Amino acid sequence: MCSKTDHTIHGAHHHFGWDRSIPPVATVAPGATLEFECLDSSGGQLTPASTVADVARLDFGRINPVTGPILVEGAEPGDALKVTIHQFKPSGFGWTANIPGFGLLADQFGEAALHVWKYDPATLAPAAFSPFGRVPLKPFAGTIGLAPAEPGLHSVVPPRRVGGNMDIRDLAAGTELYLPVEVAGALFSIGDTHAAQGDGEVCGTAIESPMSVVLSLDLVKAAGLETPRFTTSGPVTRHLDAKGYEVTTGIGADLMEAARGAVARMVDHLCRTRGMAAVDAYMLCSVCADLRISEIVDQPNWVVSFYFPRIVLE
Known part of the structure; x- marks a missing residue:
């Protein structure tokens, strides 16, 4: 855990989308340690008092705000920005939603x-979650990245070679992340903090939760990193x-369809064995269960497995 920070970047300093022309909110030397106040992925539109009616009123222009950007002195295209994640300071509040039109089983x-x-x-x-289970927590940042070289405003939703909305749950405290630099100064931003998520984030949301993140930024010169x-x-x-x-499986010639099949079968299993409503099972899967590629060499069919942790149900 890191006790001393050189800068605090307040949540008011956030932006939507990636754009190399957004002015940096701070300039730091390599090695600096910063604390970022991160908003949740709704940008504060969902609160502890929210109801399902608020999901339909979401303004998607305010989704996935990221705090920053931070200019790192000396960063140049071809370098890598080393991000050492020290600590998360969670808020105690979070939300999970099924948003119509979004998610692996949106249909x-x-x-x-x-x-x-x-x-x-x-x-x-x-x-x-409900009488059906309790979810072990593991805070991390779902969106963490740098400005792309291509000019203009780019959506924050798809991940990119410079990072962004990667939703990798193992970007937790203690992790060292390396991001390829495409623009001078790197222009680092972070947000979309989660209290827990399963690999795949299958319904499209995790336990979306505002929190602060303490991390250090350093440089690896001429790293030549592709992703x-x-x-x-x-x-x-x-x-x-x-x-x-x-564990349920999906088997077939298309990895996406195999993934969908594995998740749908787990939803059915939880409904049948635990008496859960289908949408509750789907959302619970999103925050704690993991999609894995079990086999991708025995053509023409591949195997995707979906692992639901039994500890959640006990």
Whole structure:
């Protein structure tokens, strides 16, 4: 844990989308440690008092704000920005929603749904979803990246070679992330913080939660990095492994369809064995269950497996 920061970047200093022309809110030397106040992915549109009716009123022009950008002195195209994530300071509030038209099974779940979470920001004890389960928490930043070289405003939704909305749950405290620099100064921003997420974020949202992030920024000159890479400080699934998993599969010639099949079968399994409503099972899968490619060499069919941690149900 890092106790001293050189700068605090307040949540008011946020932007929507990536654009190399956005003026930096701070300029730092390599090695600087900063604390970022990050908004949730709704940009504050959803609150602890929100209801499902608020999901239909979301302004998608205000989705996924990121705090920044930060200019790092000496950063040049071809370098890599090294981001060392020290600490998350969670808020204790989060939300998960099914947003019509969004998510892996959007064609099967056309109605809006919302679950508002309350958790202990000090202990990060597993958070109750409902009588059906409690989810172990693992804070991370879903969107973390640099400005692209191509001029103009670019949507924050798709990830890019310079990072962005990657939704990698292992970008947690202790991780070192390397991002390829495309513009002078790098122009680093971060947001979309989550209290927990399964690999795949299958319904399109995790436990979306505002929180602060403490991290350091450094440079690796002439790194020649093509896409982001990262190093974890230890095991990445220990918070979920203790009781084993329920696993469903999808098998076929199309990885996307296999993934959809594996998730749909897990939703059906949870409904049948736990008495859950389908949309609740779908949202719960999004915050704690993991999609994995189990086999991709035995053509013409590939295997995708969906791992639901049994600890959530006990």
